[in-house]
Amino acid sequence: MWCILAPSIQSSVYQLFIILQMWCILAPSIQSSVNQLFIILQMWCILAPSIQSSVNQLFIILQMWCTLAPSIQSSVNQLFIILQMWCILAPSNQALLISSSLSYRLVYIGTIHPEHHKLTLLFLNHGKHVLVEKPAAMNLKQLKEMTSLAKEKKLFFMEAVWSRYFPLYERLVQELASGTIGKLKLLSIQFALPLWDVPRIRDKALGGGALLDIGVYPLNIAVFLFGIPDKILTEGTMMDSGVDEAVCVIFKYNDGRMAQLNCSVAYKGVNEVVIFGTKGQIKVHEPMWCPTEMTLPSGKVTFELPKTSAKFNFHNSAGMVYEAVHVRKCIKEGKLESPYVSMDHSEYVMGLVDQIKKDIGLRYDVDD
Incomplete structure (x- = not known):
């Protein structure tokens, strides 16, 4: 039939x-x-x-x-x-x-x-x-x-940057604004997972590589926390298939701040966000892309994930509800973009991705 x-x-x-x-x-x-x-x-x-x-x-x-x-x-x-x-x-x-x-x-x-x-x-x-x-x-x-x-x-x-909607990051912004760690000096973000057994990670035709798959997390979080950098330095290593295995990026700011961002699909990293100030530091514990624990100068704080009977394949996937609730609220209020992850924000970060690709010699068929 x-x-x-x-x-x-x-x-x-x-x-x-x-x-x-x-x-x-x-x-x-x-x-x-x-x-x-x-x-x-x-x-x-x-x-x-x-x-x-x-x-x-x-x-x-x-x-x-x-x-x-x-x-x-x-x-x-x-x-x-x-x-x-x-x-x-x-x-x-x-x-x-x-x-x-x-x-x-x-x-x-x-x-x-x-x-x-x-x-x-x-x-x-x-x-x-x-x-x-x-x-x-x-x-x-x-x-x-x-x-x-x-x-x-x-x-x-x-763009579904779900990390941005976790309550922990809202609390982190408040802590930074309060000045408990003094003047901000350095932001360190590492995201590294051994993903060699995932075929698409090595396949250029499928958008493989560390930068696009997990490197976008440190980039988004850095721009969110420290803002747009004044200078960018980049290094990377490549796989035989032509995609990147690891990327290191440094953001430099005219006020003396720096951010060091690392991503790799070749090994297991600490996968934390650490912010250093003149009076102390704040650490967002693994998994920093969907975190529930953070250590402040006053001690460790924990955020419970939404309760659900569903079973998931990946870390803290119940936290996707934060993003879903936010999107629903935006649409109900007639908004055409999120005030947290705006179109301008996504375009800026994608511009960074393009620059980093050029710097490390990474090119996909769809790139000009």
Whole structure:
């Protein structure tokens, strides 16, 4: 049935609802038969020609099905979730499927970095607010196209720098303003994880490298805490695949302050933020990108994460609710950007990323 319908799927919303009915028919047998899953994968190959070139994408689809299958029968909404995944994997069907999905206002884009630009433009052009993972784009040129379109469409746009919304960082700002550590002199941030076993980290085509994957955290936090530097010094080491393994950046300020920022995918670092002043220091403990503990001159303070029964794959993922609540509040108040991570802030940091890439000899195919 899919093969017969496939030629006209892209041009008819009516056909989409026929497809939905077929998904409902197929769903009950999906749970009990691995063979059925591979039959479905073959259908996907026919309907999404670009999928045929990547075995990895087929396994991604299989994983999605395995995760979602138990609840498919009970919710037509789940079918739309699957179709949204299909949008990402089958570009030729994106516009059709999005135009029929009118029940949501905000899209969170958490794909690999090289997909952020085109998916953001796609959803903005269909009237959706966008929250896009960091780095929001591969370079400043892409990001400016995204922010310009958001402004033109009068839609909310924000780069998902989730660290900024953790209560600990709000408390840190208050502590710095109080002057308990005196005049600020040095900010030290390290983020290093052994990510050699993650294939995309080494793959330039997938936006691999330390800078884009984890280096954007120290950059964002440094600009947030110390502001825009007056001078930047950069060094980096490269992998054989052409992406960066480690990057060291120094921010210098005309008032005598400095920030030293390090990121690497080759080893496990201390992953802390330390701020030194003339009267003392403050340490944000690991994991500094989603922290719950900090040592002040007065002692250690701890912030409890939101309570949830959900299970997560990564550190302190329950803390993503802080960002989600903030975005919801912005949209309800009619704001088109966040006062914490504004479009100007994201563009400035992306400009830093472009400069650092140039300094260490890192270039992706999408870079001019």
